[in-house]
Amino acid sequence: MFYKFTLFLISILIISSSVYAQETNLDWRIHNVGKVRQVITNNGALNAADHFAGRYNYPYLINCEFPPNSNEEHIYLSGIWIGAINDKGDTLVSVTRTHFTDDEFFASSAPYDTVWAVQRNDTANIPYLPDYVAVSDQDFVCRYSDYNILNIADHHPLYLDVIQRSYAWSSPPLDEFIVLQYDIIPVKDDIHKIYISYWQQGEVGDNKIGDNWIDEYTLFYPDEQMGVTEDAPAGNDGNAYSPIGIKILEPQDSEKELRWAYQHYTHADLYDIARDQSRYENMSSGKIMQNIMEPMRSHFTISFGPFETVAVGDTLHIELALVFGDGLEGMLDNAEYLEFLTTRDFKVPSPPPTPVLQISSESHKVHLSWYPPDDAHNPEKYKDPYRGDGEKTPFEGYRLYKSTASSDGPWTLLAEFDIDTNKVGFNTGLEYEYDDIGLLDYFDYYYTLTAFSKADSVADFPSLESSLSANCQRLITGTAPPKKVGKVAVVPNPYRGDIAYHQFDPPWEKVPGSREWMEQDRLIKFINLPADCQIKIYTLAGNLVDKVEHCNPTAGYENWNLTSSAGQAVSSGIYLFTVEDLKSGDVQTGKFVIIK
Numbered sequence: 001m002f003y004k005f006t007l008f009l010i011s012i013l014i015i016s017s018s019v020y021a022q023e024t025n026l027d028w029r030i031h032n033v034g035k036v037r038q039v040i041t042n043n044g045a046l047n048a049a050d051h052f053a054g055r056y057n058y059p060y061l062i063n064c065e066f067p068p069n070s071n072e073e074h075i076y077l078s079g080i081w082i083g084a085i086n087d088k089g090d091t092l093v094s095v096t097r098t099h100f101t102d103d104e105f106f107a108s109s110a111p112y113d114t115v116w117a118v119q120r121n122d123t124a125n126i127p128y129l130p131d132y133v134a135v136s137d138q139d140f141v142c143r144y145s146d147y148n149i150l151n152i153a154d155h156h157p158l159y160l161d162v163i164q165r166s167y168a169w170s171s172p173p174l175d176e177f178i179v180l181q182y183d184i185i186p187v188k189d190d191i192h193k194i195y196i197s198y199w200q201q202g203e204v205g206d207n208k209i210g211d212n213w214i215d216e217y218t219l220f221y222p223d224e225q226m227g228v229t230e231d232a233p234a235g236n237d238g239n240a241y242s243p244i245g246i247k248i249l250e251p252q253d254s255e256k257e258l259r260w261a262y263q264h265y266t267h268a269d270l271y272d273i274a275r276d277q278s279r280y281e282n283m284s285s286g287k288i289m290q291n292i293m294e295p296m297r298s299h300f301t302i303s304f305g306p307f308e309t310v311a312v313g314d315t316l317h318i319e320l321a322l323v324f325g326d327g328l329e330g331m332l333d334n335a336e337y338l339e340f341l342t343t344r345d346f347k348v349p350s351p352p353p354t355p356v357l358q359i360s361s362e363s364h365k366v367h368l369s370w371y372p373p374d375d376a377h378n379p380e381k382y383k384d385p386y387r388g389d390g391e392k393t394p395f396e397g398y399r400l401y402k403s404t405a406s407s408d409g410p411w412t413l414l415a416e417f418d419i420d421t422n423k424v425g426f427n428t429g430l431e432y433e434y435d436d437i438g439l440l441d442y443f444d445y446y447y448t449l450t451a452f453s454k455a456d457s458v459a460d461f462p463s464l465e466s467s468l469s470a471n472c473q474r475l476i477t478g479t480a481p482p483k484k485v486g487k488v489a490v491v492p493n494p495y496r497g498d499i500a501y502h503q504f505d506p507p508w509e510k511v512p513g514s515r516e517w518m519e520q521d522r523l524i525k526f527i528n529l530p531a532d533c534q535i536k537i538y539t540l541a542g543n544l545v546d547k548v549e550h551c552n553p554t555a556g557y558e559n560w561n562l563t564s565s566a567g568q569a570v571s572s573g574i575y576l577f578t579v580e581d582l583k584s585g586d587v588q589t590g591k592f593v594i595i596k
Contacts, residue, residue, distance in 0.1 A: 012389070014314075018582070019120045023106070023109055023148065023149055024043075024106040024107050024108065024109055024113075024148055024149060025042070025108065025109050025110065025111065025113045025114060025131055025340075026041070026042065026043075026056050026106075026107070027041070027042045027056075027107070027114040027115045027142070028040060028041045028042070028058060028115060029115045029117055029140050030057045030060075030468075031055070031070075031140065031166050031168040031178050032138075032168075032408070032469045033138040033167065033169065033170040033175075033468075033469060034138075034168050034169055034170055034174070034176065034178075034467075035066055035067050035068055035173075035175045035176050035324070035469060036064070036065070036066050036136075036168065036176065036177065036178050036322060036324060037062070037064070037065040037066070037068060037408070038063075038064050038065075038168075038322055039058065039060070040061065040115060040140045040142070040164075040166050041056060041115070041142075042106075042107040042113065042114060042115050042142035042143070042144055042300075043096060043106050043107065043144050044079060044080060044096035044103075044105045044144055044162060044164060045077070045078070045079045045096040045097035045103055045104050046063070046075050046077075046078045046079060046097075046322075047063065047075075047076075047077050047078075047079075047097055048063065051478030057229065059512060061207065061413065061419040062207050063076070063549045064244070064322065065207075066176070066241070066242055066324040067241060067242075067324075067409060068408045068409060068423075069205075069405070069406070069408050069409060069410060070241065071206050071207045071209075071582055072204070072205065072206055072207070072240055072241055072242070073203060073204070073205065073206075073207040074202060074203070074204050074229075074242070074244040075200065075201070075202060075203065075244065076201040076202070076203040076452045077097050077098070077200075077201045078097065078198070078199060078200035078201065078202075079095060079098070079103075079198075079199060080095075080096050080182065080196065080197070080198055080199075081093055081094070081095045081096075081098070081196070081197040081198070081279065081283065082094050082095075082146075082158065082160060082184060082195075082196060082319075083194065083195045083197070083276075083279065083280040083283045083284070083300070083305075084158055084191035084192060084193060084194040084195070084323075085193050086158060086159075086189040086190075086191055086192075087153070087189040087190055087192075088189070089293050089570075090156065091277050091280050092156050092157070092280075092300065093279045093280050093435050094146035094155075094157060094158050094160060095277045097199075098199055098215075098274075099267060099270045099271070099299075100270055100274040101154075101259055101274055102152055102153070103152075103156075103164060104146050104152055104155050105144040105145065105146050105148075106144055106148045106149050107109050107143060107144045107145075107148065107221035108143075109146050110299075112126070112127050113143055113144075113565070114138065114140065114142070115141070115142045116132075116139075116141040116148070117138065117139070117140055117468075118132060118134040118139040118141065119134055119137060119138060119139070119207075119353075119354070120134050120135070120136060120137050120139075120350055120353075121134065121353060121376060121377075121382070122134050124141070126141055128143055128161075128163060129141060129163065129412065135165075135167050135346050135550050136167035136168055136169050136174075136179070136346070137168060137169050137170045137171075137351065137466070137467055137470075138167070138168040138169075138170075138467070138470075139165060139166070139411075140165070140166045140168055141163070141164070141165050142163075142164050143159050143161060143162065143163050144161075144162055144164070144165070144427065145157075145159075145160060145187075146158055146164065147159050147160075147188075148161050152228065152497075154274075154275065156276065156432050158186070158189070158191055159186060159187050159188035159189060160184055160185065160186055160187065160191075161184075161185045161187055162183065162185070163182070163183040163185070163327070164180065164181070164183075165180070165181045166178055166179065166180045166181070166184055167179040167180075167181075167346065170351060170464075170465065170466055170467035170468070170470070171351050171462075171464040171466075171507025172462060173334075173337055173461075173462075174341075174348070175322065176324045176325055176330075176334050177321045177322055177324065177334055177338060178321060178322040178323075179318045179319060179320070179321040179338075179346070180319065180321065180322070181317065181318070181446075182318045182319075182320070183261030183315045183316075183317055184310070184315065184316040184317075184318070184328050185313065185316075186310055186311065186312050186313070187313075188312065189312065190309055190310065190311045190312055191309070191310050192308065193284075193305070193306040193307075193308065193310050194305055194306055194307040194308075194310060195280065195303055195304065195305030195306055195309075196283075196304055196305060196318060197261075197283045197302065197303040197304075198246055198301065198302055198320065199299070199300070199301045200229070200244075200246065200298075200299070200300060201297065201298065201299045201581050202216055202229025202244050202245075202298045202300075203216065203229075204216060204229055204230065204231035204240045204242075204243060204244060204394070205231050205238055205240050206237050206240075208516070209236070209333075213229065213472055214295070214296065215232040215235040215237065215295035215296070216229050216230065216232065216295065216296065216297065216298035216407050217229070217230045217291070217292060217293055217295065217298070218264045218292040218298045218299075218300050219291045219292075220262040220288070220289065220290070220291060220293065220300075220564070221260055222245065222260070222288050225247060225248040225249070225260060225302070226245060226246065226247040226248070226335070226465050227245045227246045227262055227300055227302050227330075228243050228244070228245030228246075228249075228328070229233050229243060229244050229298040229300070230245075230328060232295035232315075235295065241326070241327070242324040242325055242326070242327065242330070242331055243327075243328055243331055244322070244324070244331075246300075246302045246330070247323075247335045247338075248260075248302055248304060249339060249342065258304045258305060258306070259284065259286045259304065259305060259306070259428060260288070260302070260303070260304050261283065261284070261286050261287050261288065261301070261302070261303040262281075262284065262287075262288050262289055262301075262302055263282065263285075263287055263289050263301050263303075264289055264292055264299060264300040265299040265300065265301075266297075266299070267297075267299075269299075269506070270299060273278070273592070275445055281514060282301075282303075283301070283305070284305060284306065285303075285304070297557070298554075300397070308506055315594060321338055323335055323338060324551060334569055337374035346454075347386045347412070347460065348386055348459070349384055349386050349387045349394075349453070349456050349459055349461045349464060350378075350384055350386070350453075350464060350468045351450075351451065351452065351453055351464035351465050352379035352382050352394070352395050352451035352452065352453055352464075352466055352469060353376075353377045353379050353382055353451065354369075354377075354379075354450075354451070354466045354470040354471050355370045355372065355379050355398060355449050355450070355451050356370060356372070356373055356468070356471070357369075357370050357447070357448070357449040357471045357473060358477060359371065359447060361442055361475045361476070361477045361478075362477070362480065363477060363478060363479050363480075364437065364438060364439050364440075364441060364477060365435060365438075365439060365575060365583075366435070366436045366445060366447065366477060367434075367435050367436075367479065368433065368435075368436070368449070369432055369433045369434075369445060370398065370399065370432055370433075370436045370449050371432045372432075379398075379451035379466070380393075380395045380397050380451075381393075381395070382394070382395060384453070385409075386459075387456045387458075387461075388456050388457075388458030388459030389456050389457060389458040389459070389471060390454070391454060394453040394454050394456075394465065395419075395451060395453060395454075396418050396419055396424055396425055396452055396453055396454045396542055397416060397417050397418030397419060397421070397425060397428075397430065397448065397451070398416070398417045398418075398430070398431075398449060398451055398452075399413060399415075399417075399449070399450045399451075399452060399454055399465065400414045400416075400417075400447070400448075400449050401413055401414060401447065401448050401449070401450070401468065402432055402436065402445060402447055403446040403447075403448075404443070404444070404445060404446070404505055404506035405446070405506070405507070406446065407446050407469060407472045407474065408469065409446075409468065411448070411468060414434065414436065415423060415434055416428065417430050417431045418430070421486045421548040423450070423518070424454050424455075425456065425461065427450070439477045440477070441477050441478045441479065441527075442476060442477070442478050442491065442527065442557055443476065443506040443507075443508065444474055444475070444476055444507070444510060445474070445475050445476075445477065445506065446472055446473070446474050446475075447472070447473055447475065448468050448469065448470075448471055448472040449465045449471060450465045450468060451465070451466045452464065452465040452466070453465075466502035466533070476555070476557075478527070478555055478556065478557045479527065479528060479556045479557070480554060480556050481529060481530050481531040481552070481553065481554070481555070481556035482528055482529075482530060483530070483555060484530060484581065484584060484586060485529075485530050485579055485580075485584070485586050485587070485588045486582040486586075486588055487528040487575070487588075488524075488526055488527065488528050488529055488577075488579045488588050489528060489590070490524055490525070490526055490527075490577070490590065490592040491524065491525050491527060492508075492524065493524075493592040493593060494592070494593035494594065494595050495522070495524050495592070495593070495594045495595065497572075497594075497595060497596030498595075500517075501523070502517045504519060508523060509521045509522060509523045510523075519569050520561055520563060520569075521561070522562040522563075522569070523559055523561055523562070524559075524560050524562065524592070525557050525558065525560075526548070526550075526557060526558045526560065526577070526579070527556065527557045528556055528557075529550050529556045529557060529558055529579065530549070530556070530581045530583070530584075531550075531551070531552060531553045531556075531583075532551050532582045532583055533550050533579050533580055533581050533582055534547060534548070534549055534550070534579070534580050534582060535547065535549075535550060535558065535560075535577060535578070535579050536548075536568045536577065536578045536580075537560065537575055537576070537577050538576040538577070538578075539573065539575060539576075540573060540574045540575070540576065542576075544565075545558065545564050545565070545570060545575065546563070546564050546565045547565065548560055564593065567595065570594060571596065572594050572595050572596045573593075573594060574592075574593055575591060576589065576590070576591050576592055577590050577591065577592065579587070583590075
């Protein structure tokens with residue numbers, strides 16, 4: 001039997017990685033084509049960054065950021081719970097995440113049990129989903145099970161495989177939510193009286209300026225089957241742009257009316273239901289709680305069931321979506337639009353394929369080109385069967401963007417080129433090359449190119465644009481290696497600790513992810529280096545501080561982070577350096593100053 005219903009998230013215990021290193025193939029990817037930045041893991045959890053930093057080598061600090069570069073976080077921990085009774089009469093619940101319960105779903109150790117990425121118009125031969133055709137501009141697909149790891153305390157598996165798909169779109173009106181789908185498949189025992197819960201601890205606010213997990217409102221809209229976590233105004237985490245919550249649409253294929261529960265919790269409440277029997281009773285209780293309008297932590301679940309029986313090999317299908325918007329009203333508008341979207345099975349007009357961007361740099365200049373390929377990824381020849389106007393050639397033009405901050409922008413439009421033989425757009429004519437000149441050497445620049453379509457007035461769809469991040473490239477302009485050593489210099493010299501180099505535009509010192517600047521981010525560059533050389537840095541007393549190897553046939557510069565080979569930050573003083581050309585054996589000496 002196949003059940004299908006739709007669940008929408010509006011705007012929407014740590015284990016050492018070494019324990020699982022040989023039992024599960026841990027993987028993650030980030031949805032980043034639209035306005036939502038959400039990490040997807042192949043154990044199904046949507047967790048705070050610190051919960052996967054060690055296990056997944058996850059480098060970022062914000063979980064569920066919207067809008068991009070806002071530092072506005074929305075989820076601390078969240079995940080799906082599946083409760084059922086097996087053929088032996090055991091009442092069991094398997095969870096992706098909760099307080100006081102560890103992750104119980106993990107991928108296998110098979111090399112294909114990673115997170116697959118597929119973009120619209122592409123087909124992927126995924127072993128458990130052969131000939132998979134992408135639905136959105138950025139599909140992620142993964143599989144995990146509640147029996148791959150059996151040495152988890154107090155965990156008794158239902159023996160379920162879960163195939164998860166998540167969808168993200170690059171253009172309005174689809175770029176402010178992420179849809180998730182789950183196929184739940186019993187593999188050992190039939191399961192009965194099945195209840196599904198989605199649990200979430202929302203934390204909405206600026207991740208950089210304060211604690212954003214203790215001043216939330218928790219709201220329920222039972223008539224609309226919806227829950228919301230909304231940031232209370234003011235507070236030490238600022239004023240949030242968008243809330244996050246859960247909207248659940250009525251099942252399409254359920255055999256009877258479902259029982260719904262909307263509940264919020266304290267930490268003590270979550271501890272009290274940490275065992276399977278207690279959690280199942282909670283999921284199936286039908287309890288409807290009132291809104292919490294006092295600022296506090298926001299833990300809540302929306303639960304629904306029962307689904308009578310899913311036999312071994314059959315599928316229970318559910319869908320969720322992380323949805324955001326301009327305040328509560330904008331979020332609710334997006335939720336309403338999602339209801340329309342599901343009636344069309346997510347088949348709506350799409351932007352052209354991402355153009356192929358080629359880029360090169362030299363001193364003070366970047367050259368970009370984007371001649372279209374002669375295949376299915378040619379933006380100018382793509383077809384869109386879901387347009388209402390029947391336009392056979394929906395492509396309209398290209399937009400070229402630049403950022404001095406990061407691969408997520410903010411972006412400045414450098415140029416727009418559109419077809420000049422119609423009455424759409426500026427009719428500037430198509431071009432395929434661009435030179436950006438007058439740039440500062442040794443700084444980072446980011447470029448991206450999009451393709452956009454004509455608007456669809458019949459389907460009431462605006463012009464759609466391909467992802468800003470899909471083909472983003474980072475370039476550093478600078479001098480090429482000289483033929484021989486002799487003109488090596490250090491910049492800046494002196495290096496001054498009282499200057500905030502990371503606040504330059506473009507920044508001299510780059511801070512990865514969303515964390516604050518740290519001592520390890522300090523930076524000087526050795527410039528005019530030969531292609532193959534070794535740099536040695538000494539104190540004035542002649543003690544070796546560090547060695548830096550340089551091997552680059554096109555870039556004549558190299559970074560040093562003012563840290564010794566022992567990992568210690570260096571102090572103020574005069575430092576000496578030598579640069580040995582490893583081809584000729586010639587050596588240049590020099591000095592530089594650090595003032596902290």
